[in-house]
Amino acid sequence: MGDSPGTAIAEGQVARAEGGQADSQASGAEGGQPDSQAAVAEGGQADSQTAVAGGSQPPAEVAGDGQGASVITVGGTGQQNAGPAAAQEEAEKAAQEAARQAEEAAAQEAARQAEEAAAQEAARQAEEAAAQEAARQAEEAARQAAAQQALGRTVDPSKPMVALTYDDGPQPSVGNRIMDCLAQYGGKATFFMVGERVGSYATEVKRMVAEGHEVANHSMNHKYLQKQGVAEIQAQVSRCNDAIEAVCGVRPRVMRLPGGGYNSTVLANTHMPMIQWNIDTLDWKTRNAQQTVNSVLGKVKDGDIILMHELYGATGDASMTIIPELTKRGFQLVTISEMAAAKGYSLEAGKLYSSFR
Ligand SMILES: [Zn+2]
Structure with a gap:
């Protein structure tokens, strides 16, 4: 049991x-x-x-x-x-986490796309701005080139050119008319001045410099240098240069012999390039505008140096026709120094130049 x-x-x-x-x-x-x-x-x-x-x-x-x-x-x-x-909490957490991750991913993607779009827009704007700036600079360069051309400061060696030269001034009543016309057509000229006159017409001489014309030497008192001794030849040249420089601040680089006269002593003692001419208008003799015009327009060619005189009203009248017509024919109206440079001449002291062909 x-x-x-x-x-x-x-x-x-x-x-x-x-x-x-x-x-x-x-x-x-x-x-x-x-x-x-x-x-x-x-x-x-x-x-x-x-x-x-x-x-x-x-x-x-x-x-x-x-x-x-x-x-x-x-x-x-x-x-x-x-x-x-x-389980429910886990599911909710998982759902919340998934939602959070999705939201975060979406936000990151949106931020990335926005950043990329901003970068592309910035690049596009930079490119556009650069293009506009380049266009603006090109336009400005073209404008300046045109302005320089109008001022006669740019010479195209491939195009024909002529040097108008006016002796014996300054003479404001004629010289200012000539400069007015040259300004209208963008041309330049060379003024061979007598030194003893420049002090009385300083305003005109300064205008020549301001507007790009060439101020040049024609001796102090218009003495024929071939009749002078060494000391007077040198004095006539240097005193004229001093007088012009004193008035306008520019010392002449070229000279013209009074009457074009010279001998070996003159050639040896001016110590400047001496500019002659190959077209003589004889304006001082005819005092006739039409004859002066004809003497130029009938035979002018590229590289010519045209001789006229600033003292005569008829020469001023003739210039009102010569300047527009030469421009119309395609000639650049240039100074002696501009033409020499454009044609490849180096102007040397003691030498004579009658054209730059
Ligand atoms: Zn003269």
């Missing part, structure tokens, strides 16, 4: 049925170990059933969103009751 619990219970049940001790035993059995065992057994079973039941319900609840299943498996390791809430 007492070999197994089953036997003991059976004996207890028997004893209970017999009463007496059996009651106490039975009550002991009921209130004692058997009850606690039964309670434990029932409680254990109930717990386990509850646990099982509890564990089997969440799938039904979470099954709907599909992601619940995997989360429940994890929950089954011991947090049976916390499982559903954690």
